[in-house]
Amino acid sequence: MPEQLLFAMEVTLNGLMAGVLYALVALGFVLIYKASGIFNFAQGVMALFAAMTLVGIMEGQVPFSHLINGVLGTDVHHFGWHVPGALAILLTVGVMVILAWAVQRFVFRHLVNQEPIILFMATIGLAYFLEGLSDLMWGSEIRTLNVGLPQGINETIDRVTYDLFGYGFFIDNLDIVASVIAALLVAALVAFSQYTKQGRAMRAVADDHQAALSVGISLNYIWVLVWSLAGFVALVAGIMWGTKSGVQFSLSLIALKALPVLMLGGFTSIPGAIVGGLIIGVGEKLFEFLLGSALGGATENWFAYVLALLFLLFRPQGLFGEKIIERV
């Protein structure tokens, strides 16, 4: 098999894996948009906040220690214990649920029936607030996150492809784990929204707030539920990306990678986020491989947006999004 074709196959596989990681971030956006029509600008920062909280809990760090020490003149930093990864994840989920409740109670409850742009602006404010809160609670250091996920080249794929083609493919073990987790997450979310009472209520709210209220569905409860789910998805994305790069402020910027995925897959479709992620992942990697060097390299960021814009021209609602019909 020609060498270039083998490289292209390797790039495609890695593009698929990268796409899954993008989709993980996009999922959080979809969940909130689907249920409340809010484009949550703070989703990336939620991933940062969740990952920082997870590492902080695992390391037994005293939250707000800089503030406490500054005000009280103390010198406390750690409780002196380490929390196992699984328990820390559970505790972080708890924190994300509390955050969801607080966001609903103190922000969006007061903005019911406001224009979408007002709600969007509120999420921008929320993003900056969470950035500051994250810094204040856990500090600005880059933290190592180790919840036992494997990293590095997958030996089996390397060996098998070498035996088959004479060239071993590189696939990162972390990407494989992320793909499995993303698949499970999507299956669980789809099952939740289709087969549970809360899931059906969530869909009812998404269809029509007023109608849902009239049949006794609590809007507050459903929104807290949705923001909690988005917080959980943010935690998963934060773990995957944070394992790769260390947990740090830049995690909040992963939202930039999710935007073209949403534009392509549609803001209201969970499978759309996955398919959109895969298309963006493969598209940007193949484009970089085939034309990157001719164009000076570093094409991935802008190419993802160009690809999404092209889709917008032909399907403004995205591949799987619901067509918007305004009747006058």
Place this chain on the structure above:
Amino acid sequence: MKLKLTTLALGAVLAAGPALAELVFPDLSYRTGPYAAGGIPFSDGYNDYFTLLNERDGGIGGAPIRVVECETGYNTEKGVECYESTKGEGALIYQPLSTGITYQLIPKATADGIPMHTMGYGRTSAKNGEVFSHVFNYPANYWDGASGVVNYLLEINDGDIKGKKLALVYHNSAYGKEPIRTLEELSKKHGFELILLPVDHPGQEQKSQWLQIRRDRPDYVTMWGWGVMNQVAVQEAANIRFPMENFIGVWWSGAEHDVLPAGDAANGYKAVTFHNVGRDFPIYEDLQTHVVDTGKAAGAGDQLGNVLYNRGLYAAMLAAEAAKKAQEIHGTPDITPAMMRDGMEALEITEERMAELGMPNFGPTFAVSCENHGGPGLVGVAQWDAGSKTWSLVSDFKPTDGEVIGALIAEDSAAYAAENNIEPQCK
């Protein structure tokens, strides 16, 4: 009795005389935002050195020091705002710790007559003091860094790197592109092949670049990264099993937080540097006694000994030494920014002086002149030991390729002079 009266009279005169003005050193820091992990240790080191001088020596030449900190968030606009809001306080020198802010401040600071020190960053051709009268970038600049990498490769290859492949993984920005021209010239001179691999901001996704490295199999990789790009690159290099000892970053890609997230896999990674690493210097005892133990350490006081903390200490030491030189030249402890500029231009750092300051072999020895605001460009190499979680110097400070760099500096500074109607001269 007569002596006592004279002493009392002198004391009374001194007490009644005007108090010495403060020496103001602004600290354009970034303790928040995506680059805070790099900004915090530098700023802590910068502040702690001046605190030490105040506590131990009563300032510089008897004049107390005041550090004015202003948060830039590594944002160019905020950096300019910080400059504008602090220059009126009698700022003697600016060290913005950002190439973007530096570029914006060069014309402003020059017009205001306030010197800038951009150590290892900023506009490289500012080394030409005949054009950039108020900008200094001693002891080394970006192009010295690029040449330092190549010199090190020559050193470990018995002076011959012809036919070798060197890949440059760089932040796709003005900063990241800085070494390209120098490396291109050096590749012609030494016959190595240069592969350019840009990474888009912020650098969280680098799979394409490292797959290409895996395919092209370069002998060495060098990196011009900052922020998250560094941690991801080290992790990706480990993932594809690129030999870490053949991976050499610039000094902005060579701190503890750049390698710690990759754990043991980062062992052996190297970075060029223009100052020493670790805390095995007598000054750390003084810092402990006069700054840490007295509760006056900047920030959380947990950065001592880190690479970027040392860089902050070093930057402050060079500023303090220039202020001292200015006091000597002008015969007064109350120096102005113009006097500070004179001090910087006459600065000489010797091994004896560094030893006196409790910082033996902390950096290269050098002298500044009007023609040369960048010093000799001596560059060393540090290596990371993942076991002990420490950096150590594996190659001492050595000269870079003055022939290649000098020509590039002359060309770039001449272009700047022409654009800005500057007549190159030594005042």
